[in-house]
Amino acid sequence: MKILSRKERDKQIRRTDILKAAEHIFALRGYHKATIRDIAKEAQYASGTVYLYFKDKDALYFALLEEKMKDLLSIAKEKASQVKDARKKLEIHVKEALVFFENNQDFFRIFISDENELFAEKNLLKSNTALEMHLYTTSLLKEAQKQGVVSADFETERLADVFSAIVKTIIMKWLQEKDSNRGSLVNLSGLILRLFLNGAAKS
Protein backbone atom coordinates (compact mmCIF):
# COMPACT_ATOMS: atom_id res chain seq x y z
CA MET A 1 0.00 0.00 0.00
CA LYS A 2 1.27 3.41 -0.94
CA ILE A 3 -0.35 5.08 2.05
CA LEU A 4 1.11 2.79 4.65
CA SER A 5 4.49 3.14 3.03
CA ARG A 6 4.32 6.89 3.24
CA LYS A 7 3.36 6.64 6.89
CA GLU A 8 6.38 4.50 7.48
CA ARG A 9 8.56 6.94 5.64
CA ASP A 10 7.24 9.87 7.66
CA LYS A 11 7.89 7.96 10.83
CA GLN A 12 11.47 7.43 9.79
CA ILE A 13 11.86 11.11 9.07
CA ARG A 14 10.60 12.02 12.52
CA ARG A 15 12.88 9.45 14.05
CA THR A 16 15.78 10.94 12.16
CA ASP A 17 14.87 14.42 13.33
CA ILE A 18 15.08 13.25 16.89
CA LEU A 19 18.41 11.56 16.23
CA LYS A 20 19.75 14.77 14.73
CA ALA A 21 18.65 16.76 17.74
CA ALA A 22 20.14 14.16 20.04
CA GLU A 23 23.43 14.31 18.19
CA HIS A 24 23.61 18.03 18.72
CA ILE A 25 22.67 18.00 22.37
CA PHE A 26 24.82 15.02 23.30
CA ALA A 27 27.80 16.63 21.61
CA LEU A 28 27.15 19.91 23.36
CA ARG A 29 26.57 18.66 26.88
CA GLY A 30 27.82 15.10 27.06
CA TYR A 31 25.66 12.09 27.78
CA HIS A 32 24.92 12.73 31.43
CA LYS A 33 24.11 16.40 31.24
CA ALA A 34 22.02 16.07 28.11
CA THR A 35 18.35 15.81 29.02
CA ILE A 36 15.48 14.28 27.11
CA ARG A 37 13.70 17.60 27.49
CA ASP A 38 16.58 19.39 25.77
CA ILE A 39 16.60 16.93 22.94
CA ALA A 40 12.83 17.02 22.51
CA LYS A 41 12.87 20.79 22.49
CA GLU A 42 15.61 20.89 19.87
CA ALA A 43 13.59 18.50 17.72
CA GLN A 44 10.46 20.56 18.37
CA TYR A 45 8.61 17.82 20.16
CA ALA A 46 7.34 17.33 23.66
CA SER A 47 9.45 15.12 25.85
CA GLY A 48 6.98 12.24 25.81
CA THR A 49 7.21 12.00 22.05
CA VAL A 50 10.80 10.90 22.19
CA TYR A 51 9.60 7.75 23.91
CA LEU A 52 7.38 6.89 20.96
CA TYR A 53 10.50 6.45 18.88
CA PHE A 54 13.06 5.20 21.39
CA LYS A 55 12.65 2.96 24.39
CA ASP A 56 14.72 5.16 26.67
CA LYS A 57 17.67 7.53 26.79
CA ASP A 58 20.18 4.74 26.40
CA ALA A 59 18.47 3.31 23.35
CA LEU A 60 18.46 6.72 21.74
CA TYR A 61 22.11 7.18 22.48
CA PHE A 62 23.15 3.80 21.16
CA ALA A 63 21.01 4.07 18.05
CA LEU A 64 22.75 7.33 17.28
CA LEU A 65 26.19 5.93 17.83
CA GLU A 66 25.59 2.70 15.97
CA GLU A 67 24.01 4.20 12.91
CA LYS A 68 26.67 6.84 12.43
CA MET A 69 29.49 4.40 12.97
CA LYS A 70 27.96 2.07 10.43
CA ASP A 71 27.94 4.93 7.93
CA LEU A 72 31.60 5.68 8.49
CA LEU A 73 32.63 2.07 8.37
CA SER A 74 30.79 1.26 5.18
CA ILE A 75 32.15 4.33 3.40
CA ALA A 76 35.71 3.58 4.48
CA LYS A 77 35.50 -0.07 3.52
CA GLU A 78 34.01 0.70 0.15
CA LYS A 79 36.64 3.27 -0.81
CA ALA A 80 39.59 1.29 0.45
CA SER A 81 38.46 -1.81 -1.41
CA GLN A 82 39.14 -0.02 -4.68
CA VAL A 83 42.91 -0.27 -4.32
CA LYS A 84 45.29 -3.14 -3.69
CA ASP A 85 48.36 -1.43 -2.30
CA ALA A 86 48.35 -1.59 1.50
CA ARG A 87 49.89 1.81 1.97
CA LYS A 88 47.33 3.33 -0.34
CA LYS A 89 44.58 1.54 1.56
CA LEU A 90 45.77 3.06 4.80
CA GLU A 91 45.92 6.47 3.19
CA ILE A 92 42.39 6.20 1.89
CA HIS A 93 41.20 4.93 5.24
CA VAL A 94 42.63 7.95 6.98
CA LYS A 95 41.32 10.38 4.43
CA GLU A 96 37.81 8.99 4.58
CA ALA A 97 37.80 9.19 8.34
CA LEU A 98 38.97 12.79 8.20
CA VAL A 99 36.35 13.76 5.65
CA PHE A 100 33.62 12.01 7.58
CA PHE A 101 34.51 13.61 10.89
CA GLU A 102 34.95 17.04 9.35
CA ASN A 103 31.36 16.69 8.19
CA ASN A 104 30.16 15.18 11.44
CA GLN A 105 31.90 17.12 14.14
CA ASP A 106 29.13 16.71 16.68
CA PHE A 107 29.26 13.00 16.17
CA PHE A 108 33.01 12.96 16.61
CA ARG A 109 32.66 14.49 20.06
CA ILE A 110 30.15 11.84 21.07
CA PHE A 111 32.27 9.10 19.54
CA ILE A 112 35.31 10.14 21.55
CA SER A 113 33.47 10.57 24.83
CA ASP A 114 31.87 7.21 24.43
CA GLU A 115 35.15 5.35 24.19
CA ASN A 116 36.21 6.77 27.49
CA GLU A 117 33.00 5.96 29.24
CA LEU A 118 33.48 2.41 28.12
CA PHE A 119 37.01 2.48 29.44
CA ALA A 120 36.26 4.22 32.72
CA GLU A 121 33.45 1.97 33.76
CA LYS A 122 34.03 -1.68 33.37
CA ASN A 123 31.19 -1.69 30.89
CA LEU A 124 32.49 -4.40 28.63
CA LEU A 125 29.64 -4.11 26.16
CA LYS A 126 31.48 -2.53 23.33
CA SER A 127 29.12 -2.04 20.44
CA ASN A 128 29.32 -4.44 17.54
CA THR A 129 30.11 -1.71 15.09
CA ALA A 130 32.90 -0.37 17.24
CA LEU A 131 34.37 -3.83 17.35
CA GLU A 132 33.99 -4.14 13.60
CA MET A 133 35.84 -0.89 13.10
CA HIS A 134 38.66 -2.10 15.24
CA LEU A 135 38.80 -5.40 13.39
CA TYR A 136 38.82 -3.62 10.10
CA THR A 137 41.71 -1.36 11.06
CA THR A 138 43.57 -4.38 12.32
CA SER A 139 43.02 -6.21 9.04
CA LEU A 140 44.35 -3.25 7.08
CA LEU A 141 47.49 -3.23 9.16
CA LYS A 142 47.91 -6.97 8.95
CA GLU A 143 47.77 -6.68 5.18
CA ALA A 144 50.33 -3.87 5.36
CA GLN A 145 52.59 -6.12 7.37
CA LYS A 146 52.20 -8.92 4.82
CA GLN A 147 53.08 -6.55 2.01
CA GLY A 148 56.14 -5.36 3.90
CA VAL A 149 54.86 -1.82 4.29
CA VAL A 150 54.67 -2.12 8.04
CA SER A 151 57.16 -3.96 10.20
CA ALA A 152 56.09 -7.39 11.38
CA ASP A 153 57.89 -6.79 14.68
CA PHE A 154 54.85 -5.17 16.21
CA GLU A 155 51.69 -6.84 17.39
CA THR A 156 49.04 -5.83 14.93
CA GLU A 157 46.54 -5.14 17.70
CA ARG A 158 48.77 -2.60 19.33
CA LEU A 159 49.49 -0.95 16.03
CA ALA A 160 45.79 -0.59 15.41
CA ASP A 161 45.32 1.06 18.78
CA VAL A 162 48.16 3.49 18.23
CA PHE A 163 47.09 4.22 14.69
CA SER A 164 43.56 5.08 15.78
CA ALA A 165 44.86 7.12 18.66
CA ILE A 166 46.97 9.27 16.35
CA VAL A 167 44.06 9.87 14.02
CA LYS A 168 41.78 10.82 16.89
CA THR A 169 44.33 13.09 18.49
CA ILE A 170 44.93 15.01 15.31
CA ILE A 171 41.20 15.46 14.84
CA MET A 172 40.67 16.59 18.43
CA LYS A 173 43.36 19.19 18.21
CA TRP A 174 42.09 20.37 14.86
CA LEU A 175 38.65 20.84 16.39
CA GLN A 176 40.11 22.91 19.17
CA GLU A 177 41.85 25.32 16.83
CA LYS A 178 40.19 28.60 16.05
CA ASP A 179 38.08 28.21 12.95
CA SER A 180 39.94 31.02 11.23
CA ASN A 181 43.41 29.46 11.20
CA ARG A 182 42.48 26.03 10.11
CA GLY A 183 42.16 24.54 6.68
CA SER A 184 40.39 21.35 5.83
CA LEU A 185 41.02 18.39 8.05
CA VAL A 186 41.90 16.18 5.10
CA ASN A 187 45.09 18.16 4.64
CA LEU A 188 46.39 16.46 7.73
CA SER A 189 46.28 12.95 6.32
CA GLY A 190 49.88 13.22 5.15
CA LEU A 191 51.04 14.24 8.59
CA ILE A 192 49.23 11.33 10.18
CA LEU A 193 50.64 8.75 7.80
CA ARG A 194 54.15 10.10 8.04
CA LEU A 195 54.06 10.14 11.81
CA PHE A 196 52.61 6.67 12.03
CA LEU A 197 54.84 5.06 9.44
CA ASN A 198 58.12 6.92 9.82
CA GLY A 199 57.91 8.49 13.24
CA ALA A 200 59.12 11.82 14.47
CA ALA A 201 62.84 11.25 14.36
CA LYS A 202 65.09 13.14 12.03
CA SER A 203 65.56 10.91 9.00
Add this chain to the structure above:
Amino acid sequence: MKILSRKERDKQIRRTDILKAAEHIFALRGYHKATIRDIAKEAQYASGTVYLYFKDKDALYFALLEEKMKDLLSIAKEKASQVKDARKKLEIHVKEALVFFENNQDFFRIFISDENELFAEKNLLKSNTALEMHLYTTSLLKEAQKQGVVSADFETERLADVFSAIVKTIIMKWLQEKDSNRGSLVNLSGLILRLFLNGAAKS
Protein backbone atom coordinates in the same frame (compact mmCIF):
# COMPACT_ATOMS: atom_id res chain seq x y z
CA MET B 1 52.30 24.40 69.75
CA LYS B 2 52.76 20.68 69.50
CA ILE B 3 49.10 19.98 70.17
CA LEU B 4 47.79 22.18 67.42
CA SER B 5 50.31 20.74 65.03
CA ARG B 6 49.14 17.22 65.74
CA LYS B 7 45.56 18.27 65.20
CA GLU B 8 46.56 19.70 61.88
CA ARG B 9 48.36 16.54 60.97
CA ASP B 10 45.37 14.37 61.89
CA LYS B 11 43.16 16.58 59.82
CA GLN B 12 45.42 16.08 56.84
CA ILE B 13 45.31 12.35 57.35
CA ARG B 14 41.54 12.34 57.35
CA ARG B 15 41.51 14.53 54.30
CA THR B 16 43.84 12.12 52.58
CA ASP B 17 41.63 9.18 53.52
CA ILE B 18 38.73 10.87 51.81
CA LEU B 19 40.85 11.60 48.76
CA LYS B 20 41.87 7.95 48.58
CA ALA B 21 38.28 6.82 48.77
CA ALA B 22 37.31 9.36 46.16
CA GLU B 23 40.05 8.13 43.87
CA HIS B 24 38.73 4.63 44.08
CA ILE B 25 35.08 5.50 43.58
CA PHE B 26 35.67 8.02 40.80
CA ALA B 27 37.81 5.49 38.95
CA LEU B 28 35.19 2.80 39.40
CA ARG B 29 32.10 4.74 38.43
CA GLY B 30 33.23 7.90 36.67
CA TYR B 31 32.57 11.40 37.90
CA HIS B 32 28.85 11.57 37.31
CA LYS B 33 27.84 8.21 38.70
CA ALA B 34 30.10 8.48 41.72
CA THR B 35 28.11 9.74 44.69
CA ILE B 36 29.28 11.51 47.79
CA ARG B 37 27.54 8.82 49.80
CA ASP B 38 29.63 6.14 48.09
CA ILE B 39 32.82 8.03 48.74
CA ALA B 40 31.95 8.72 52.35
CA LYS B 41 31.06 5.09 52.91
CA GLU B 42 34.34 3.92 51.39
CA ALA B 43 36.22 6.31 53.66
CA GLN B 44 34.09 5.15 56.61
CA TYR B 45 32.51 8.52 57.22
CA ALA B 46 29.01 9.87 57.01
CA SER B 47 28.23 11.88 53.93
CA GLY B 48 28.16 15.20 55.74
CA THR B 49 31.72 14.75 56.90
CA VAL B 50 33.05 15.01 53.39
CA TYR B 51 31.84 18.60 53.35
CA LEU B 52 34.00 19.43 56.35
CA TYR B 53 37.05 18.77 54.21
CA PHE B 54 35.92 19.80 50.74
CA LYS B 55 33.59 22.55 49.63
CA ASP B 56 31.65 20.37 47.23
CA LYS B 57 31.93 17.44 44.88
CA ASP B 58 33.80 19.45 42.29
CA ALA B 59 36.36 20.70 44.75
CA LEU B 60 37.00 17.17 45.91
CA TYR B 61 37.43 16.00 42.35
CA PHE B 62 39.79 18.77 41.36
CA ALA B 63 41.86 18.49 44.50
CA LEU B 64 42.35 14.83 43.73
CA LEU B 65 43.31 15.47 40.15
CA GLU B 66 45.60 18.38 40.87
CA GLU B 67 47.52 16.82 43.69
CA LYS B 68 48.19 13.57 41.86
CA MET B 69 49.19 15.35 38.68
CA LYS B 70 51.59 17.51 40.64
CA ASP B 71 53.18 14.37 42.05
CA LEU B 72 53.68 12.87 38.62
CA LEU B 73 54.99 16.07 37.12
CA SER B 74 57.50 16.75 39.84
CA ILE B 75 58.85 13.22 39.76
CA ALA B 76 59.19 13.25 36.00
CA LYS B 77 60.88 16.64 35.94
CA GLU B 78 63.28 15.70 38.66
CA LYS B 79 64.39 12.47 37.05
CA ALA B 80 64.68 13.86 33.54
CA SER B 81 66.75 16.78 34.75
CA GLN B 82 69.53 14.37 35.62
CA VAL B 83 70.50 13.78 32.01
CA LYS B 84 71.38 16.06 29.14
CA ASP B 85 70.71 13.92 26.08
CA ALA B 86 67.27 14.70 24.67
CA ARG B 87 66.54 11.15 23.66
CA LYS B 88 67.45 9.93 27.10
CA LYS B 89 65.25 12.61 28.62
CA LEU B 90 62.31 11.39 26.58
CA GLU B 91 63.01 7.85 27.59
CA ILE B 92 63.11 8.72 31.26
CA HIS B 93 59.98 10.78 30.90
CA VAL B 94 58.10 7.84 29.44
CA LYS B 95 59.45 5.40 31.99
CA GLU B 96 58.51 7.60 34.90
CA ALA B 97 55.01 8.02 33.56
CA LEU B 98 54.65 4.27 33.13
CA VAL B 99 55.90 3.54 36.63
CA PHE B 100 53.65 6.18 38.12
CA PHE B 101 50.55 4.99 36.36
CA GLU B 102 51.26 1.35 37.09
CA ASN B 103 51.23 2.34 40.74
CA ASN B 104 48.23 4.62 40.38
CA GLN B 105 45.86 2.80 38.10
CA ASP B 106 42.73 4.27 39.60
CA PHE B 107 44.13 7.70 39.08
CA PHE B 108 44.97 6.93 35.49
CA ARG B 109 41.34 6.12 34.77
CA ILE B 110 40.25 9.42 36.26
CA PHE B 111 42.99 11.28 34.46
CA ILE B 112 41.89 9.91 31.10
CA SER B 113 38.19 10.48 31.63
CA ASP B 114 38.85 14.02 32.71
CA GLU B 115 40.58 14.97 29.49
CA ASN B 116 37.58 13.89 27.54
CA GLU B 117 35.12 15.70 29.70
CA LEU B 118 37.14 18.81 29.09
CA PHE B 119 37.04 18.15 25.40
CA ALA B 120 33.39 17.20 25.16
CA GLU B 121 32.06 20.17 27.01
CA LYS B 122 33.52 23.46 26.03
CA ASN B 123 34.83 23.74 29.54
CA LEU B 124 37.99 25.63 28.75
CA LEU B 125 39.26 25.64 32.30
CA LYS B 126 42.05 23.18 31.92
CA SER B 127 43.80 22.83 35.22
CA ASN B 128 47.10 24.59 35.72
CA THR B 129 48.95 21.40 36.34
CA ALA B 130 47.56 19.79 33.20
CA LEU B 131 48.77 22.78 31.26
CA GLU B 132 52.14 22.56 32.94
CA MET B 133 52.42 18.92 31.95
CA HIS B 134 51.67 19.76 28.38
CA LEU B 135 54.19 22.59 28.41
CA TYR B 136 56.79 20.33 29.88
CA THR B 137 56.31 17.64 27.25
CA THR B 138 56.49 20.31 24.60
CA SER B 139 59.73 21.64 26.00
CA LEU B 140 61.27 18.17 25.99
CA LEU B 141 60.38 17.74 22.35
CA LYS B 142 61.60 21.19 21.44
CA GLU B 143 64.93 20.31 22.99
CA ALA B 144 64.94 17.05 21.05
CA GLN B 145 64.37 18.99 17.87
CA LYS B 146 67.24 21.34 18.73
CA GLN B 147 69.52 18.41 19.33
CA GLY B 148 68.51 16.85 16.02
CA VAL B 149 66.90 13.85 17.65
CA VAL B 150 63.47 14.80 16.39
CA SER B 151 62.75 16.30 13.01
CA ALA B 152 62.15 20.03 12.97
CA ASP B 153 59.58 19.58 10.22
CA PHE B 154 56.79 18.99 12.71
CA GLU B 155 55.08 21.54 14.88
CA THR B 156 56.22 20.79 18.39
CA GLU B 157 52.71 21.20 19.76
CA ARG B 158 51.33 18.50 17.53
CA LEU B 159 54.20 16.21 18.35
CA ALA B 160 53.48 16.65 22.03
CA ASP B 161 49.85 15.75 21.49
CA VAL B 162 50.69 12.66 19.49
CA PHE B 163 53.41 11.62 21.90
CA SER B 164 51.05 11.83 24.87
CA ALA B 165 48.35 10.03 22.93
CA ILE B 166 50.64 7.09 22.22
CA VAL B 167 51.68 6.82 25.84
CA LYS B 168 48.09 6.93 27.02
CA THR B 169 46.92 4.41 24.47
CA ILE B 170 49.56 1.92 25.40
CA ILE B 171 48.66 2.29 29.07
CA MET B 172 44.94 1.93 28.40
CA LYS B 173 45.40 -1.23 26.45
CA TRP B 174 47.75 -2.62 29.06
CA LEU B 175 45.12 -1.99 31.72
CA GLN B 176 42.56 -3.87 29.70
CA GLU B 177 44.69 -6.98 29.38
CA LYS B 178 44.07 -9.84 31.75
CA ASP B 179 46.32 -9.45 34.76
CA SER B 180 47.80 -12.86 34.16
CA ASN B 181 49.33 -12.23 30.73
CA ARG B 182 50.86 -8.91 31.41
CA GLY B 183 54.25 -7.97 32.68
CA SER B 184 55.24 -4.65 34.10
CA LEU B 185 54.11 -1.58 32.23
CA VAL B 186 57.63 -0.18 32.14
CA ASN B 187 58.62 -2.90 29.73
CA LEU B 188 56.62 -1.07 27.11
CA SER B 189 58.72 2.08 27.16
CA GLY B 190 60.89 0.77 24.34
CA LEU B 191 57.87 0.08 22.18
CA ILE B 192 56.54 3.56 22.77
CA LEU B 193 59.79 5.30 21.94
CA ARG B 194 60.38 3.22 18.87
CA LEU B 195 56.89 3.82 17.57
CA PHE B 196 57.06 7.51 18.24
CA LEU B 197 60.54 8.11 16.89
CA ASN B 198 60.80 5.61 14.06
CA GLY B 199 57.24 4.73 13.23
CA ALA B 200 55.68 1.46 12.25
CA ALA B 201 57.15 1.10 8.77
CA LYS B 202 59.56 -1.65 7.90
CA SER B 203 63.01 -0.13 8.24
Add this chain to the structure above:
DNA sequence: TCTATTTGTGAACTGTTGTTCATAAATCAG
Protein backbone atom coordinates in the same frame (compact mmCIF):
# COMPACT_ATOMS: atom_id res chain seq x y z
C1' DT C 1 -18.95 14.34 7.68
C1' DC C 2 -18.20 11.03 11.29
C1' DT C 3 -15.72 7.52 13.92
C1' DA C 4 -11.49 4.91 14.86
C1' DT C 5 -6.78 4.84 15.08
C1' DT C 6 -2.48 6.88 15.38
C1' DT C 7 0.45 10.35 17.11
C1' DG C 8 1.65 14.13 20.23
C1' DT C 9 1.45 16.52 24.77
C1' DG C 10 3.27 17.95 29.16
C1' DA C 11 1.85 17.61 33.98
C1' DA C 12 2.76 14.52 37.41
C1' DC C 13 5.21 10.67 39.43
C1' DT C 14 9.46 8.61 41.12
C1' DG C 15 13.92 7.92 42.35
C1' DT C 16 18.34 9.89 42.92
C1' DT C 17 21.85 12.88 44.65
C1' DG C 18 24.23 17.14 46.19
C1' DT C 19 24.03 19.74 50.13
C1' DT C 20 22.60 21.59 54.69
C1' DC C 21 21.91 21.65 59.49
C1' DA C 22 20.18 20.51 64.09
C1' DT C 23 21.97 17.29 67.09
C1' DA C 24 25.33 14.24 69.16
C1' DA C 25 29.83 12.57 70.14
C1' DA C 26 34.53 13.41 70.97
C1' DT C 27 38.24 16.14 72.32
C1' DC C 28 40.44 19.85 74.69
C1' DA C 29 41.62 23.45 78.14
C1' DG C 30 41.61 24.75 82.80
Add this chain to the structure above:
DNA sequence: CTGATTTATGAACAACAGTTCACAAATAGA
Protein backbone atom coordinates in the same frame (compact mmCIF):
# COMPACT_ATOMS: atom_id res chain seq x y z
C1' DC D 1 35.59 16.84 86.39
C1' DT D 2 33.31 20.48 83.62
C1' DG D 3 32.19 23.59 80.22
C1' DA D 4 33.67 24.95 75.59
C1' DT D 5 35.15 23.86 71.12
C1' DT D 6 35.85 20.89 67.44
C1' DT D 7 34.37 17.13 64.62
C1' DA D 8 30.98 13.66 63.01
C1' DT D 9 26.35 12.22 61.95
C1' DG D 10 22.53 11.20 58.90
C1' DA D 11 17.74 12.71 58.41
C1' DA D 12 15.66 16.16 55.81
C1' DC D 13 15.47 19.39 51.93
C1' DA D 14 15.48 20.82 47.19
C1' DA D 15 16.50 20.33 42.52
C1' DC D 16 16.61 17.75 38.80
C1' DA D 17 15.77 14.31 35.16
C1' DG D 18 13.95 9.83 33.29
C1' DT D 19 9.68 8.00 32.49
C1' DT D 20 4.63 7.33 32.36
C1' DC D 21 0.02 8.22 31.18
C1' DA D 22 -4.55 10.36 30.84
C1' DC D 23 -5.93 13.36 27.63
C1' DA D 24 -5.93 16.05 23.20
C1' DA D 25 -4.99 16.74 18.43
C1' DA D 26 -4.39 14.98 13.96
C1' DT D 27 -5.11 11.76 10.47
C1' DA D 28 -7.21 7.81 7.94
C1' DG D 29 -10.85 5.33 6.12
C1' DA D 30 -15.84 5.02 5.25
